[in-house]
Structure formats: structure tokens, C-alpha cells
Amino acid sequence: MLKKLDSEAVKELKIKSANVRFKTVELIHNAGAGHTGGDMSAADILIALYSYMNVDPKSKNSCDRDFFIMSKGHSAEIYYNVLAEFGFLDYESLDTLGSFGSEFGGHPTNNIPGVEANTGSLGHGLGIGVGIALGLKRDNKTNQVYVLTGDGELSEGSNWEAAMSAGKYKLDNLTWIIDRNYLQISGKTEDVMPLEPLKMKINSFGFEVYTINGHKYEEIFEVLNVPFFRKPKAVIAETIKGYGIRDGENIASWHHKVPDKKQVAQMEVDMKSLIEEIKNG
Amino acid sequence: MGKQKLREVFSNKILEEAKKDSSIFVVCTDSRGSAMIGDFAEKLPKQFVEVGIAEQNAVSLASGLAHVGKKVYVVGPASFYSTRASEQIKVDVAYSNNNVKIIGISGGISYGNLGATHHSLQDIAFMRSVPNLDVIIPSDANQMRSIVDDLLRNEKPTYVRVGRGAVSTIYNQNETFEIGKSRVLRRGSDIAIFVCGQLLERALGVADLLKNKGYDATVIDVFTIKPIDKNTILQYSKMCGVGMTIEEHSIYGGLGGAIAEILIQENPIPLYIAGLPDRELPNGTDVEVFNAVGLTIQELTNKAITMIKHKKE
Ligand SMILES: Cc1ncc(C[n+]2csc(CCOP(=O)(O)OP(=O)(O)O)c2C)c(N)n1
Ligand SMILES: [Mg+2]
Numbered sequence: 257m258l259k260k261l262d263s264e265a266v267k268e269l270k271i272k273s274a275n276v277r278f279k280t281v282e283l284i285h286n287a288g289a290g291h292t293g294g295d296m297s298a299a300d301i302l303i304a305l306y307s308y309m310n311v312d313p314k315s316k317n318s319c320d321r322d323f324f325i326m327s328k329g330h331s332a333e334i335y336y337n338v339l340a341e342f343g344f345l346d347y348e349s350l351d352t353l354g355s356f357g358s359e360f361g362g363h364p365t366n367n368i369p370g371v372e373a374n375t376g377s378l379g380h381g382l383g384i385g386v387g388i389a390l391g392l393k394r395d396n397k398t399n400q401v402y403v404l405t406g407d408g409e410l411s412e413g414s415n416w417e418a419a420m421s422a423g424k425y426k427l428d429n430l431t432w433i434i435d436r437n438y439l440q441i442s443g444k445t446e447d448v449m450p451l452e453p454l455k456m457k458i459n460s461f462g463f464e465v466y467t468i469n470g471h472k473y474e475e476i477f478e479v480l481n482v483p484f485f486r487k488p489k490a491v492i493a494e495t496i497k498g499y500g501i502r503d504g505e506n507i508a509s510w511h512h513k514v515p516d517k518k519q520v521a522q523m524e525v526d527m528k529s530l531i532e533e534i535k536n537g
Numbered sequence: 538m539g540k541q542k543l544r545e546v547f548s549n550k551i552l553e554e555a556k557k558d559s560s561i562f563v564v565c566t567d568s569r570g571s572a573m574i575g576d577f578a579e580k581l582p583k584q585f586v587e588v589g590i591a592e593q594n595a596v597s598l599a600s601g602l603a604h605v606g607k608k609v610y611v612v613g614p615a616s617f618y619s620t621r622a623s624e625q626i627k628v629d630v631a632y633s634n635n636n637v638k639i640i641g642i643s644g645g646i647s648y649g650n651l652g653a654t655h656h657s658l659q660d661i662a663f664m665r666s667v668p669n670l671d672v673i674i675p676s677d678a679n680q681m682r683s684i685v686d687d688l689l690r691n692e693k694p695t696y697v698r699v700g701r702g703a704v705s706t707i708y709n710q711n712e713t714f715e716i717g718k719s720r721v722l723r724r725g726s727d728i729a730i731f732v733c734g735q736l737l738e739r740a741l742g743v744a745d746l747l748k749n750k751g752y753d754a755t756v757i758d759v760f761t762i763k764p765i766d767k768n769t770i771l772q773y774s775k776m777c778g779v780g781m782t783i784e785e786h787s788i789y790g791g792l793g794g795a796i797a798e799i800l801i802q803e804n805p806i807p808l809y810i811a812g813l814p815d816r817e818l819p820n821g822t823d824v825e826v827f828n829a830v831g832l833t834i835q836e837l838t839n840k841a842i843t844m845i846k847h848k849k850e
Contacts, residue, residue: 289650329654354650356821356829361652376654377617378590408567411589442569442587449589 258307261477269307269473270534272341273300274527277500279347280337281523285515287333287354289362293510294406295334297437297470297495302338304476305402305433313343316370322399323388325373327381328406328435329363330512336360336368344370379412381405382432386418389430389488404433408440411449416461423462428484432463435470437497443508454492463490470495502526539706541678543699544612544642548573550685551610555584561608561689564599566592568613571701572642592617596625596639603635608689615641615698616648619660626696631670636692640699644674645734645785646813646827647701650820657698658813662790664696665763671695671716672762674784674792676737679708680720680760687716700785702823704735719766721773725753727845729777731770733759733792736783739827742834743783743841750838752845759792767799774804779848781809781841783832785823788812809844811837 258265277299284290309322326335333353340347345368352358359367363376373384385403392399405415422430434454442448451457459465464485468475470493479491498504501515502522515523555561555577564586569575578585586602588595592613599609611618618626618641630637641657648655664672671693675681681699688695693716707722714720722737723744732740737758744754755773759766774780780800782793793810800806811832818826827833831840 356825357819358650359820361650361820362648363652363654365652374654376652377621379621408590411567411591411594413591413593440590441567441571442565445589448567448587449591 257310259481261474266473267534269303271531272303274500274530274534276303276334276337276341278523278527280334281501281515282520283337283350283353284333285517285520286351288514289354289512290333290514291330291512292501292504292515293439293497293507293513294328294331294435294437296499296501297497298328298331298404298435299334299499300471300473301404301433301435301476301493301495302334303341304473304480306338306342308477308480309400309402313369316344320399323372323385323401325381325385325401325403326364326371326375327403328378328409329375332360332362332364335364339368339370378406378409379414382415382418385430385432386422386427389422389427390425392429393425393427399429401430402433403430404435406440407434407436407438407445407451408448410434410451419458419461419463422488426462426486427488428486430488431480432488432490434490434492435495436492437495439497439506439508439511441508441511458490463488465490465492467492467494471499500527540703541706542573542701542703543675543678543681544571544701545573546678546681547612547640547685547699548577550682552577552580554689555581558608559584560606562586562602562610564588564595564609564611566590566595566613568642571614572612574612592622593625596622596637597629599637600625600629600633600635603637609637610640611637612640612642614655615644615657615660616655619657619663619696623663626664626670627667630694631667634669635694638688638695638697640697642699643701644698645700646818646823649822652820653817656818658787659790660696660698661762661784661786661792662794665795669694671764673697673716673760674733674762675699675760676734676758677704677707679706679710679712680714683712683714684716687714691716698734700735705738707737707741714760716761717764717766719761719769720758721755721769722758723754723756725755726776727752727754728841729755729757729773729780730783730841731757731759731780731792731796732783733762734785736785736832739832739834739837740783743837746834746838747841750842752842754841759796762792762795765795765799770796770799771804774800774806779807779844781811781837781844783811783837786812788814807844807847809840811840
């Protein structure tokens, strides 16, 4: 449970991120399928959360744990890698991804250690999170609940039904993080189905809303540490889809593009030099 | 025998027709790519509606468009339409009698290891229980084209499910099909095999293998689950005295259920229902999963022989 960041801790998290993002790109290449773009945009949010939350491989079933719901289940490859990085899984076990009978599918299921909910059909996670948070509050418990959704995902009305309930019950144990990469499968979110003014919308549902850079650990930790104002918290985390992939940043078609051999090699070089830079910087 | 993706057959055909008829509309839910309908969106933007990832909204909105005279095709993953938007299909489309066709793509288990969230193995069960809704599971490209012709002519609320991958062409190019009539491909009196969708190819393989072993099977492509072709089903079940159904759906409530309902009331004969078992499926491609759950030509043939012997005893 890392709650406060010093510059050494930030460096460590950034190095983790570079490693995990490379491993994820490699995993997708080997599996022959995956949701590359949204994996990369969610990387830092996931790493920050798993560093911050009160949950680890030993406490993953304890009733005192914090809960995380990965509503954007298509970003399974980064989720699996982060779970492996934090000790919930063996990295090697991921090698079966994409082959027949693997315990790992293209979307996460709760057979996998650390996974709380079976997601993949978009628009479920926030409602599940609201239910968990409400149940905990009714029991006067202080566990925290975190939900990560996509931005394109927010066209599903179920999110807004859940948001209304979170507002009604003043769930000051619920943090809803939005991976705001401004892209979905068919293109820009603002062309496919405009979300703006997103902050105002969510605010009007009874949330305190913050906008941060979803790749800056200082900002992610700061917002996680902001106290609740007797209402749920929403975080619009602005991110880059395909973050770190040289040919793949901010390009809609990288939503589920599988990186080729050259692109994996390039990513390895780029992440290695990034790590050097972080160490020296 | 060529192979074609039925979602592509649909998108080509609908674009061609919509150029001639401006009342044809296509509604998508961030599903343009998988529906292979990007061309339509570009060439006919006034007849295209994108609602984002919102299947329920897509179906209600489509019903509104139909209410003012549009011929509306909602195109997206069968899994999400048949479950998330099921109430909108029941109430806004079927019950309200709006001319909306739901084209469920990548149906059955064709999304493979994307898992149960992306499989549609309950859709036949639900859709066929909704009054005033036709349910069609095409098996090849030529049949698909003919069915789209039919869909364009009629005004009936309809659910059509196609798969993701390319399927073998079974029928001739200009063969025509009528909604409500099944198609008999083989005639034999030992067993009647009823099948729909991409498993038709395997059913024909079963008939061939049975032939090698000295048995004659009837194979009927029941591509219209509703309205179902009761006469043909009864005719051949009477001739054979034993039957088998093969489908890419839960063993409960699908084609097998539909056939069993007819047979039990009018011509009770032993019937083996082959489909996806009532449990979590292993991760894998559709072919890998079919093979793992006994939907292989060999295993289905063995079952068929057991059924035939059972009849003769
Ligand atoms: C209910 C539902 N409809 C459609 C899909 C298909 N789908 C998977 S990912 C995706 C786009 C998601 O976009 P966004 O939420 O912005 O995710 P990100 O950009 O973070 O990858 C879609 C339409 C789905 N998984 N679930
Ligand atoms: Mg997005």
C-alpha cells in the first residue's frame, strides 16, 4: 500500500510501466490477438491502483480488501500483466493466452486470481462497483471501491443509471476512473458519440469530478488521496491510446491491432531507452 | 467450394440496395468495422446512424425510424443485441410491429476466446419465444443474399444471426429461399438430421460418413427457426422415425427445442439434440470448441448410428 510518492517511488512506477507495457505488447503479438490501444492507455492507472489499493495476493479474498472492477474488460492483456507484476499470477502462465484451453481468455473472468468481476460486455462495471460500495457502506465498512471504464463505453446508458445511484447513495467509498483516450473502435469519441462536456455531466449526477493526466503518477496519487466530500469521486484520466507504441499512439485502428515482430522489437528498444532515461533523470 | 463471410455478404448487398432505395437505413453501435459496413457509412451518410456503444438505444431508435417509414437494419454483435437489447427487441420492434431487422453478427461462439460475454448461445431460445418476430440463421452466402431479398420485400420484425468467419458455399448462386420454408439437402430414411447455420457443413459430413457405413440420412437446413417449417419436419421425421438436431446454440431452447416441441405433440420419435453443453466453455476458436464438445463429424456420426440402432431394436 503505497500512499505517498517521493521521486524515487515515481521512478520505480515509471520503470514498472515501461516493463509491463512491453510485456503486454509482446504477449499480444504471441497470442495473435488483443486490445493493444486501450491496454496501453490504462497501464499507468492500473499500476498506480495496484500500488495504492489495500489488496495483494494474500488479501485478495479478505473482507478488508479494497475492490477493483475492470469495466473495460477488453483491456485484459494489460490487466493480466499488472496482476502478474503484483504477484497475483505467474508471468509464465500468461504464455497460454490465445491457445486452446487456456485459463486466460480475451476478457477477464473471476477464475483468475485477483479478478473480481467477469467483464467484457461494456457498461457493467460501474453498476457492480456501486453495488459493492453500497453493500460496504451499509455494513459501516471503510473498504474502498475503484472502477475503471473506457470513454467510448460511456455511451451505454447503464453507466448513467449506475452514476445516478452512486449520487443518490452518496457513495463516498467509490472512485470511478475514466480512461479518457478520446478514441473507440470506429474513431474519435467526439465523432462517434460526443461525451463533452463530460466533467459537467458527471458532476451533475452527484460526483466530485477531477481531471488529471492518466500517465502522471504524481497526479494519479494526488487525486486518489483527495478526501471525499460525502459523495462519490470521478476521475477523468486523460490518456494516450497506444501509449508508448511508436506507430500506434492515438490511432483508432490500434484498438485491436496486433503488433508485428518489428513493432515488438521497436517497443523493446524504446522501453529500454525510456528506462535508462528514467534512471538517469 | 468457396468460402465467404456472411456479414460481408450482407454489407455488400445492403449497400447495393440502399443506393436504389433511400428509405433503407443502417444503425450501428461502434460496430462498423466488425459489421464491415464502413463503406455504407461513407457512401450513404444520410441513411446511416451511429449511436455509439449503446445497443438498447440503437434498437429503440431504429423502431422510431421504422415508425416513420424507414426500413431499418441494426447491425452489431449478436451477443449484445440478443441479451442487452432483448427488451427493446421484444417491445419496440416485435410487439410494436416495427419494420426493424436485427442483423446479429459474429454470433454463436464465433468470437472464440473472447469468451461468454461475446458468445450468443441463448439468442434462438429468446428470440423464437417473442411473438411477431421472425428468426433466421443462414448457412451460406447464396442463401444469405436470397434472404436479404426477402427481408427487403417484407415488413416483418426479424432477427438474423450470422457468424464471424468465412463459411463454405453450399448452395448454387441463383438458388432462392423463402422465409418459413426449410431446405432438404439429402433424402434418406434412416435418420433425419435438422441443422442450421455454419454447422450445416458438418451435418453434410455426417450424412456422407453414414453413407459409407451403409446408412441413409436426411439432412434439412432449418434456416428459418421461425416461422418454422412444420410440414417438412413432420414429413421427414415420419419417414425416418428417429432424428438429430445440430446447432451452434445452447442445447436448451434452440433449434433442438423447436423441433422437439413439434415432434412431441405430433409424431413422438427419439431425438438427439447436439449443441453447446450447459456449462462454461473452454477458451478457444469456434472450431476448437466444437471439437472439444463432441460436435465433430465422427462423434455426431457415432451418435447417429446409436440412434438408428436404438430405433431398430
Ligand atoms: C456491450 C458491448 N458492446 C460492444 C462491445 C465491443 N467493443 C469492445 S471494446 C469497444 C470500444 C471501447 O471503447 P472505449 O470504451 O473507449 O475503450 P478504450 O478506448 O479504452 O479501449 C467496443 C465497441 C462490447 N465489448 N460490449
Ligand atoms: Mg477510449
